[in-house]
Amino acid sequence: MSSDGRELDDSGVEEGPREEPEEDDEPKLCQVCGDSATGYHFNAMTCEGCKGFFRRAMKGAPNFRCAFTNNCVITKSNRRQCQSCRLKKCLSIGMLKELIMSDEAVEKRRMLIRKKKLSExxxxxxxxxxxxxxxxxxxxxxxxxxxxxxxxxxxxxxxxxxxxxxxxxxxxxxxxxxxxxxxxxxxxxxxxxxxxxxxxxxxxxxxxxxxxxxxxxxxxxxxxxxxxxxxxxxxxxxxxxxxxxxxxxxxxxxxxxxxxxxxxxxxxxxxxxxxxxxxxxxxxxxxxxxxxxxxxxxxxxxxxxxxxxxxxxxxxxxxxxxxxxxxxxxxxxxxxxxxxxxxxxxxxxxxxxxxxxxxxxxxxxxxxxxxxxxxxxxxxxxxxxxxxxxxxxxxxxxxxxxxxxx
CATH class of the missing domain: 1.10.565.10 (Retinoid X Receptor)
Known part of the structure; x- marks a missing residue:
């Protein structure tokens, strides 16, 4: 985590505000699919998979359709089966598109972090x-x-x-x-x-x-x-x-x-x-x-x-x-x-x-x-x-x- 409370993604790039986790030993679960969560991503506790899915979906123009009743239960094992209901679940738990950095900003931040590490x-x-x-x-x-x-x-x-x-x-x-x-x-x-x-x-x-x-x-x-x-x-x-x-x-x-x-x-x-x-x-x-x-x-x-x-x-x-x-x-x-x-x-x-x-x-x-x-x-x-x-x-x-x- 950076000094201003923003989270770092897999490549060491800040990706949005992150809340401090509660200090206990309870395992954290993804609020979207129930998998093991890695922290707060885009304003919600999620796993890496759902974090990446939300980023990809919101960077494009999602046009997902549910093949069932628009009320699929999203789990770790079936989360890839219905993109529409998975995205709806992401939004319902408070994930915010506004917290997604642009590709240019991600690349710039990553290069700055790498440059700082290398200079040391x-x-x-x-x-x-x-x-x-x-x-x-x-x-x-x-x-x-x-x-x-x-x-x-x-x-x-x-x-x-x-x-x-x-x-x-x-x-x-x-x-x-x-x-x-x-x-x-x-x-x-x-x-x-x-x-x-x-x-x-x-x-x-x-x-x-x-x-x-x-x-x-x-x-x-x-x-x-x-x-x-x-x-x-x-x-x-x-x-x-x-x-x-x-x-x-x-x-x-x-x-x-x-x-x-x-x-x-x-x-x-x-x-x-x-x-x-x-x-x-x-x-x-x-x-x-x-x-x-x-x-x-x-x-x-x-x-x-x-x-x-x-x-x-x-x-x-x-x-x-x-x-x-x-x-x-x-x-x-x-x-x-x-x-x-x-x-x-x-x-x-x-x-x-x-x-x-x-x-x-x-x-x-x-x-x-x-x-x-x-x-x-x-x-x-x-x-x-x-x-x-x-x-x-x-x-x-x-x-x-x-x-x-x-």
Missing amino acids: EPALLTQKQEALIQELLTAHTKTFDMTFSDFRQFRPLDRDAVYPQEPSVSHQHSPETERMEDVEEAIRHGSYLAQTEEDENSKERKLKFTSLPHITDLSTYMIQKVTSYAKLIKTFRALSIEDQIALLKGCAFEIVQMRFNMLFNEKTGIWECGSLKYCMNDAQRAGFQRHLLDPLMKFHYRLRRLGLDEEEYVLMQAISLFSPDRPGVTQHREIDEFQEILALTLKNYISVKRSGPEKQLLFPKIMACLTEMRTMNEEHTKQVLQIQDIQPEMSPLILEIVSRQC
């Missing part, structure tokens, strides 16, 4: 931290071949001339850009019926996302490598299977981008994956739109210019992997504590290994990049599902990664 720690690498870095380096090296020599089973990359060929996404309204805007408009309306000029046989054909098959194969390969990487980390293996899946779903896009960044040539705007070379327009030809690709390109330039070494990259990957606020995660405290260890290790590594004035800003810049990727992750999921609706090429693994848990 000495700047040196302990033996445990050095062992942790070595474990992460080993897992990374075993699952990421920068030459892509084992990426063999893929469909060829078809660089059709439909999209502009420059290595960066253009903001100018050239004929090619205007054509791309027409494609994006078609995507937003759930169709993709634009046609190319007549071919030599004077027959029109529908445009396709020409590089989508190859990009699908590449993405599947990268996700498989990220999965193998996570399984080599002892702390990850100790988690429940459900939490392992939830963490991998949440971080796959982010870690893939971090690994690609290690191969990014900021002078040419090209990703050099061994003998394979990619530009952002290959992603356009796969159906991705500029309101994802533009910030993604800026992100790669920004992260690459930090000049991170391999140890900093692997710690950044691990911080992304062990994010306690991913949808579906249950072991919040264990994951949050390990993420704190990773963040402290990164901060101390920078303090010990780096020199010059830039080292003071490197850690917050890395953390800012992680936050930025969360926003792009959401947009990537939306666009993958849009593309799949138009041209079903995505692999089952990609669709599983982007699927949302209820």
Whole structure:
């Protein structure tokens, strides 16, 4: 609890006023479902499950309907069966929407708390931290071949001339850009019926996302490598299977981008994956739109210019992997504590290994990049599902990664 009486949620973030519990040894029960309560959340004594349910329900526009008589008895075992009556029970015991902090406020408060904790720690690498870095380096090296020599089973990359060929996404309204805007408009309306000029046989054909098959194969390969990487980390293996899946779903896009960044040539705007070379327009030809690709390109330039070494990259990957606020995660405290260890290790590594004035800003810049990727992750999921609706090429693994848990 903070000094002003506000409660801290699973990630150490204040979430609303909290009343002082009565000083007795009586176990506290959730007023919604009867499970063991962890304190006052949003003005009522509840368990973590009902606290999270109320937060999620009230952050959206709940449109729940009871399939029975609108008078279900909510218990620990059946609380997921009727969202309508569960929410009604939350409101009836006095839970208040006004006490829910915005996502931005939660993230800001969490970062401030983390920054304060880290600033109090000495700047040196302990033996445990050095062992942790070595474990992460080993897992990374075993699952990421920068030459892509084992990426063999893929469909060829078809660089059709439909999209502009420059290595960066253009903001100018050239004929090619205007054509791309027409494609994006078609995507937003759930169709993709634009046609190319007549071919030599004077027959029109529908445009396709020409590089989508190859990009699908590449993405599947990268996700498989990220999965193998996570399984080599002892702390990850100790988690429940459900939490392992939830963490991998949440971080796959982010870690893939971090690994690609290690191969990014900021002078040419090209990703050099061994003998394979990619530009952002290959992603356009796969159906991705500029309101994802533009910030993604800026992100790669920004992260690459930090000049991170391999140890900093692997710690950044691990911080992304062990994010306690991913949808579906249950072991919040264990994951949050390990993420704190990773963040402290990164901060101390920078303090010990780096020199010059830039080292003071490197850690917050890395953390800012992680936050930025969360926003792009959401947009990537939306666009993958849009593309799949138009041209079903995505692999089952990609669709599983982007699927949302209820």
